[in-house]
Amino acid sequence: MLNIKIEKTTCPKPKPVDESQLGFGKISTDHMFVMDYTEGQGWHDPRIIPYQNFSLDPATVVFHYAQEIFEGMKAYRTAEGKIQLFRPDCNAKRMNDSADRLCIPNIPEEDFIQAVKALVEIDADWVPYTDGCSLYIRPFIFATDVGLGVHASKHYIFSVIAMPSGAYYAEGINPVRIYVEDEYIRAAPGLTGFTKCGGNYAASIKAGEMAEEQGYAQVLWLDGVEKKYVEEVGSMNIMFKIDGKVYTAACTGTVLPGVTRRSCIELMKDWGYEVIEGKLAIADVMKAAQEGKLEEVWGTGTAAVVSPVKELKWKDQVAHIGDGKIGPLTQKLYDTMTGIQWGKLPDDKGWIVPVC
Ligand code: COI
Numbered sequence: 146m147l148n149i150k151i152e153k154t155t156c157p158k159p160k161p162v163d164e165s166q167l168g169f170g171k172i173s174t175d176h177m178f179v180m181d182y183t184e185g186q187g188w189h190d191p192r193i194i195p196y197q198n199f200s201l202d203p204a205t206v207v208f209h210y211a212q213e214i215f216e217g218m219k220a221y222r223t224a225e226g227k228i229q230l231f232r233p234d235c236n237a238k239r240m241n242d243s244a245d246r247l248c249i250p251n252i253p254e255e256d257f258i259q260a261v262k263a264l265v266e267i268d269a270d271w272v273p274y275t276d277g278c279s280l281y282i283r284p285f286i287f288a289t290d291v292g293l294g295v296h297a298s299k300h301y302i303f304s305v306i307a308m309p310s311g312a313y314y315a316e317g318i319n320p321v322r323i324y325v326e327d328e329y330i331r332a333a334p335g336l337t338g339f340t341k342c343g344g345n346y347a348a349s350i351k352a353g354e355m356a357e358e359q360g361y362a363q364v365l366w367l368d369g370v371e372k373k374y375v376e377e378v379g380s381m382n383i384m385f386k387i388d389g390k391v392y393t394a395a396c397t398g399t400v401l402p403g404v405t406r407r408s409c410i411e412l413m414k415d416w417g418y419e420v421i422e423g424k425l426a427i428a429d430v431m432k433a434a435q436e437g438k439l440e441e442v443w444g445t446g447t448a449a450v451v452s453p454v455k456e457l458k459w460k461d462q463v464a465h466i467g468d469g470k471i472g473p474l475t476q477k478l479y480d481t482m483t484g485i486q487w488g489k490l491p492d493d494k495g496w497i498v499p500v501c
Contacts, residue, residue, distance in 0.1 A: 147180075147191040147256050149263050154195035160309075164275035167311040169448060174268035174280070174307045178260045182250055184299035191260065193267055196306065202291040206298045211344040212288035214243040217447040218404075220265045220280040220307070220500060222272045223488030228265060228500045231486050233258045235404040240284065242402075243340035248297035249286050257284065258498070264305050265500045273309045277317075277483075281310040281448065313380065313448040314362055318479065320455030320471060321444075323378065324356035325427055326364045327460060331379060331399075333369030338376075338399035349379045363444075365457065367427060368399065374424045381446030382406035383454070385430060386474055388438040395422040405445040408496065409478050418474075427459050434464030441472030451479040 154175045161167055173196045180191040207213050216236045220228050237254035244251050261282055265272070272280040284305045288298030314321055329352045332338025337345055352364045365383060368374040376394045377383055382403040384393040391413055396402040410420050433439040434457070442454040453471040457464040466472075471479070484490030485497065 147259050149178075149260070150190075150192040151263075151267065152192065152194045153267070160271060164273045164278045164309070165311065167273065167278055167309055169310045169313045170281055170283075170308045171310075172308055174264075174271040174309070176264060176267050178264045178303075178305040180260065180303045182301040182303065188250070188252060188256070188303065191256075193263060199302070201289065204291045204293055206288040206290045206292070209293060210288075210295055211342070211347070212247055212249065212298055213285065213343045214240060214247055214249060215283060215285035215341050215343065216240045217341070218261065218282045218284070219447060219486070220272050220282060221486045221488070222274060222279075225488070227488065228269055228272050229486075229488060230258075230261065230265070230498045230500060232404050232408065232496045233261055233498050235407070236284070239341065239402060239404070240286070243342060244286065246337055246340045247342055249288070249301060252286075252303055260284070260303070260305050262498075262500050264307055268307055269501055271307065271309050273311075275311075276487075278309065278311045279486075280307050282307045310448075313446070313450075314452060316362065318453070318471065320453040320466070320469060321362035322360065322456040322458070323363050323365045323383075323442075323454050324359065324361035325375075325457055325459035326352045326356070326366055327372055328352070330369035330372065331366040332376065334398055336369075336399070338369075339396065339401060341401065346379070353379065359458075361458065365427075368424075373426050373428070375427055375430065376400050378444050381444035381449040381452060383442065383444050384409070385425060385433075385439065386441040386472070387430070387433045388440070389419075391418050391420045391474075392425045393420070393422055394425070403445055403447075405447055405450065405482065408482065409445050409451065411494070412478065412481055413474075416477075430457065431459055431462050431464050434466070439464060439466055441475050442466050443472075443475040443478070445478075451475060451482055
């Protein structure tokens with residue numbers, strides 16, 4: 146159990162008045178959680194302080210060698226005014242899986258959850274009231290050794306910040322257009338594709354910008370070896386309903402093991418769907434579209450929630466999905482996930498963790 150010191154801000158910021166204009170990840174709350182790590186001493190000095198800049202030497206390891214990982218999670222306000230988290234244990238575990246790959250020390254799962262809860266509780270007034278808006282929480286760890294040698298740092302900072310947010314995509318729940326990237330890759334076996342490390346995202350920006358210039362919301366990544374099989378979208382996992390069955394890439398090292406992905410798979414299995422986690426060739430997706438068998442495509446992610454896809458472009462082929470509107474299974478997943486998260490549906494699976 147952490148003994149968290151609390152220093153409250155003496156000048157709280159005004160809260161956003163029009164929550165429909167929040168966008169994603171633009172405004173911070175009043176406070177942040179910080180904890181230091183020193184080799185030989187472990188994690189120490191857990192504290193909540195007013196939101197502020199870090200002061201770091203220009204030769205700090207993270208600036209040069211990207212030894213950094215993060216998580217994404219949300220706090221939801223229910224109609225009764227309670228505030229709750231969704232499966233924070235999954236985020237805590239995934240952060241440690243990322244940490245292992247990046248040679249970053251683990252944080253005990255209960256400490257991670259305590260830190261997140263403590264920040265949300267102190268900034269509880271920042272959790273939005275508007276339907277569809279939530280408090281996006283960003284836990285992250287970065288290396289703070291100073292020096293230019295490439296090695297695992299002996300010092301780290303674990304911090305948690307939070308930002309009231311609306312939909313991740315400007316389209317909201319409206320279907321998005323996705324560009325299938327056939328030049329650049331995001332991950333390859335043995336690399337860091339399964340982690341949430343900043344480097345994965347940095348490497349994806351170029352393709353994302355190129356897709357955006359052509360009017361696409363995001364890039365769909367293919368496997369890094371053959372550029373043949375669908376993997377993920379970068380800010381979300383992706384699922385395809387073809388001829389009644391649901392397909393998504395397996396989490397075998399190159400795909401992020403999404404918490405929303407996992408939850409949707411569990412729900413669909415309960416509903417009797419056959420869900421196949423494995424290799425799905427992009428050529429087969431396009432063929433299914435031509436044959437009228439590509440029924441629905443959607444992304445899943447903490448930020449993106451459940452996000453319908455209406456179009457896929459791969460080389461010179463374009464697949465239009467359904468009638469361009471959100472499909473029935475995508476809608477059911479969206480309604481069920483958000484229903485549980487916002488406390489409108491019963492939490493039969495024990496996924497909800499109350500904060501206050
Ligand atoms: C999340 O869904 O929480 C993510 O971390 C995706 C992010 C890149 C916006």
